[in-house]
Amino acid sequence: MTISTKSLFSGTVWTIGAYVLGTGMRTATNIVLAHLLAPEIFGTMLIVYTLRMGIELISDIGVGQNVIYNENAENPDFYNTAWTLQLLRSIVLWLIFIVAAAPIAYFYKSPILASVVPITAFSIVLAGLTSIGKSLLQRRMKLVTLNIFDVVTGLINSVATILFAYLSPTIWALVIGGVFGSVISTIGSYFLLSDIKQRFYISRLYAKQILSFGKWIFASSIVFFLSMYVDRLYLGRVVPVELLGVYGIARSISDLAGNLTMRLGNVVLFPFVASHAQTPRDQLRQQLSPLRTKFLLLAAVGFALFVSTADFAIRILYDQRYQAASWILPVLILGSWFSFLAYINESIILGLGKPSYGAASNGTKLAFLAIGLPVMVGFFGILGGVAVVALADLVRYIPILMGQRKEQFSFGGQDLLLTLTVFALIGLAEWLRWTLGLGTSFDSLPIH
Numbered sequence: 001m002t003i004s005t006k007s008l009f010s011g012t013v014w015t016i017g018a019y020v021l022g023t024g025m026r027t028a029t030n031i032v033l034a035h036l037l038a039p040e041i042f043g044t045m046l047i048v049y050t051l052r053m054g055i056e057l058i059s060d061i062g063v064g065q066n067v068i069y070n071e072n073a074e075n076p077d078f079y080n081t082a083w084t085l086q087l088l089r090s091i092v093l094w095l096i097f098i099v100a101a102a103p104i105a106y107f108y109k110s111p112i113l114a115s116v117v118p119i120t121a122f123s124i125v126l127a128g129l130t131s132i133g134k135s136l137l138q139r140r141m142k143l144v145t146l147n148i149f150d151v152v153t154g155l156i157n158s159v160a161t162i163l164f165a166y167l168s169p170t171i172w173a174l175v176i177g178g179v180f181g182s183v184i185s186t187i188g189s190y191f192l193l194s195d196i197k198q199r200f201y202i203s204r205l206y207a208k209q210i211l212s213f214g215k216w217i218f219a220s221s222i223v224f225f226l227s228m229y230v231d232r233l234y235l236g237r238v239v240p241v242e243l244l245g246v247y248g249i250a251r252s253i254s255d256l257a258g259n260l261t262m263r264l265g266n267v268v269l270f271p272f273v274a275s276h277a278q279t280p281r282d283q284l285r286q287q288l289s290p291l292r293t294k295f296l297l298l299a300a301v302g303f304a305l306f307v308s309t310a311d312f313a314i315r316i317l318y319d320q321r322y323q324a325a326s327w328i329l330p331v332l333i334l335g336s337w338f339s340f341l342a343y344i345n346e347s348i349i350l351g352l353g354k355p356s357y358g359a360a361s362n363g364t365k366l367a368f369l370a371i372g373l374p375v376m377v378g379f380f381g382i383l384g385g386v387a388v389v390a391l392a393d394l395v396r397y398i399p400i401l402m403g404q405r406k407e408q409f410s411f412g413g414q415d416l417l418l419t420l421t422v423f424a425l426i427g428l429a430e431w432l433r434w435t436l437g438l439g440t441s442f443d444s445l446p447i448h
Helices: 006-036 039-058 063-069 076-107 113-129 133-139 143-167 171-189 204-238 241-254 256-275 281-317 325-351 356-380 382-406 412-435
Strands: none
Touching (some): 006 143, 006 241, 039 076, 039 204, 039 241, 063 076, 076 113, 113 171, 143 171, 204 241, 204 356, 241 382, 256 325, 325 356, 325 412, 356 382, 382 412
């Protein structure tokens, strides 16, 4: 059986294009907001968004993944059961945030969190009301429609948030902007597919299938959140909120490549591999390998340019209050290469119906962060913490590679070659900077 990769290539191009456009809008929005709002506002909202993301991921039962993977997904009883479970979960989560708001404010010594947390968390309910049509679009590989939808809703949200910040340069601009964006996305989701009708319904059979597949998604999501966001939660207690806001901006920029890969994995690779799960693995691997090599080679060039120019971007685009990000960002970008590889491989192995490896990899990363952050921050301050975060995804990559080898679907040799290539290109770019009298990306490291 010959595997057509046309849909994979087309989906990849559209997803990258939409992501680049969306990222450009969000970056421009953040730059404008950074001029309108103080760093401590970003620091406070970083805590709020991290906690919200954590609660959502910790309770994830894999509704979207089920719709993509399950053979009964087009059955109204199945997708309505999935939508109903999604909605019930979101309401429970919002109630949890309402109860937890005051303790959160006390823990972080920030009284305003008691008001901000419940309102921000209402976006979870709106997300629960979102039509299951978005997941069905992924299943059907209708990626053009999905990406256009995400770009349009992102643009509306960006414009609205900037307007709110201009009218009221306080934390409430970000709070109201976030809720407004969720409203637009939820309403718009019901116009994506005309052939589905949502209704409140639970089938015992399909609920059991969803929860059975979702148990590993649930486990993986818990450790994924903790491994991805424990740095924000920990640093929120040990560094000033202004520095936390600066770190949050650097982290969000460095995560761009990883977020792109995560989106490619969720929107393109996972559905594609899942739809070809019955194809002999040797054949499927041979078909994917050349495309993967070309994509990673292009990414390697991008990473080298990203690292070697990151400090310039901070100095040009942000005012003096945010300049500490000029040394934080290049270090984090170096580590994001391994995040890039890990996301690609995890999406492929999830498409083979093996979500357990994702849980193992995130658990390994979490253990590394839990031990490394207190030790390194204690000895070297914020520099030590940033170094640990940069190395964490290399640790995460290893269990995924082991899982791929066990499933006889490994790209380890390809990854090693491209990793050597990306670091060689970074070395060349830094040398060219130095010879031109521009120093290197790491000259402002706080090494004493």
